[in-house]
Amino acid sequence: MHTTVGLIGAGGIANAHLPAWLDLGHDVVVHSIADDAEALTRRHGGGRTVPSLDALFEAADVVDICTPTHTHYELALAALGHGLPTICEKPLTRTLPEAEDLVARFADARVPLFPAHVVRYFAEYAELHRAVTRGDIGSVAVQRHTRQGRSPAGGWFLDEALSGGVLLDLMIHDIDMARWIGGEVERVFARTHAVGGSQSTQAFLTHANGSISVLTATWTTAPIEFRTLFEVAGSHGLLHADSDERRPYRYQGDAVPAPDILPDFSPLTSPYRAEIEDFVRSVATGVPPRVTALDGLAAMRIADAVARSAAEGRPVDLKPLEAA
The missing domain is CATH 3.30.360.10 (Dihydrodipicolinate Reductase; domain 2)
Structure with a gap:
């Protein structure tokens, strides 16, 4: 399954997600409200930046949220508004009521939501x-x-x-x-x-x-x-x-x-690559991934x-x- 990924955020954890997406052969568009998206794509030799969330959602088949915790809920809801399968960095949201609401909304819409519990x-x-x-x-x-x-x-x-x-x-x-x-x-x-x-x-x-x-x-x-x-x-x-x-x-x-902020890991056996590959496989086949939205909610x-x-x-x- 080849996809265009909308990567939101270009900070620390995006430096693990972007190379994994590229290594798996996907196209990536990046948007960040900070002035760091261009530096991220140059650092990893791939991806292109877009000037707005609307442009990102327009281009993307799936969304990857790599932003500060307190922004996860609103960004995931925005992705859901466009019907886009979403992988969201842990924790799923900042508060429990947000997590409960988010998981229920994605389930009702039958849109995949994947909490990135990489461990x-x-x-x-x-x-x-x-x-x-x-x-x-x-x-x-x-x-x-x-x-x-x-x-x-x-x-x-x-x-x-x-x-x-x-x-x-x-x-x-x-x-x-x-x-x-x-x-x-x-x-x-x-x-x-x-x-x-x-x-x-x-x-x-x-x-x-x-x-x-x-x-x-x-x-x-x-x-x-x-x-x-x-x-x-x-x-x-x-x-x-x-x-x-x-x-x-x-x-x-x-x-x-x-x-x-990232622990040491081997690029040859990157757990970030493995979790993203699992998410993509689940979206393509409907087979539940190793970590489900309910797992993120339970945590x-x-x-x-x-x-x-x-x-x-x-x-x-x-x-x-x-x-x-």
Whole structure:
């Protein structure tokens, strides 16, 4: 399936999406309200810029939203107004009511909506899911997921009203993973702590099957490198992965490297390419992708419960998510 993609936004994550679209052989038109679209297309040797959203929607067969979190809802609604299948960077929206409304509208219109929860496409996490599904470790009892990185240097990321903070930037990935591995979540208890530009949230999830997930997400101003870790324990074994254990180069010291919001990945096995390929295949065939709109909504429901629990200092119960 050859498509023309309307890529909205030319910031950090667009530098992962644009080369993936180009590598898969699609035409790409780019629009950004910032003066960075031309630089993006030059950097990656492909794509062309258009001066407005209307021009982008007119040219596009599908839409890819790579803009700040608080803009996702309105842009996705605009794409839906043109009947365009849409892939939207995580989180699906800034707030839970927006996510609920967006998923319902796309479902009613029978237009595909794909939340870009890319961690499901990283090799170690995909293999974790396969191993659990095969029964390699028996019944899952406890999961531990950790994700940490340097605090954003500035801009909309540091405005929690716009970004959702470390919860919607980092923890949302592991919320999705914990649910993918352990099933639906019934109860959440969380704590968050912020000092200056550093922020850390820890959440305890109780799944419907009785298993427990412990999630920790941290932004820190300390000069650390991006790191992810998981341990999943079952009745017959343990699965473990730590990005530090396979890192070929480490630095510890006072120098702060240039900011980069993307974790390391191989261009040969890019998870961003894999998720986009899955989205395109789903649009062409009607076969559900690895991540559905309901998965994106479920992650937002759990994240909303985490935020409420941390703010109120009490556990929060979740009702079952009804299928659309």
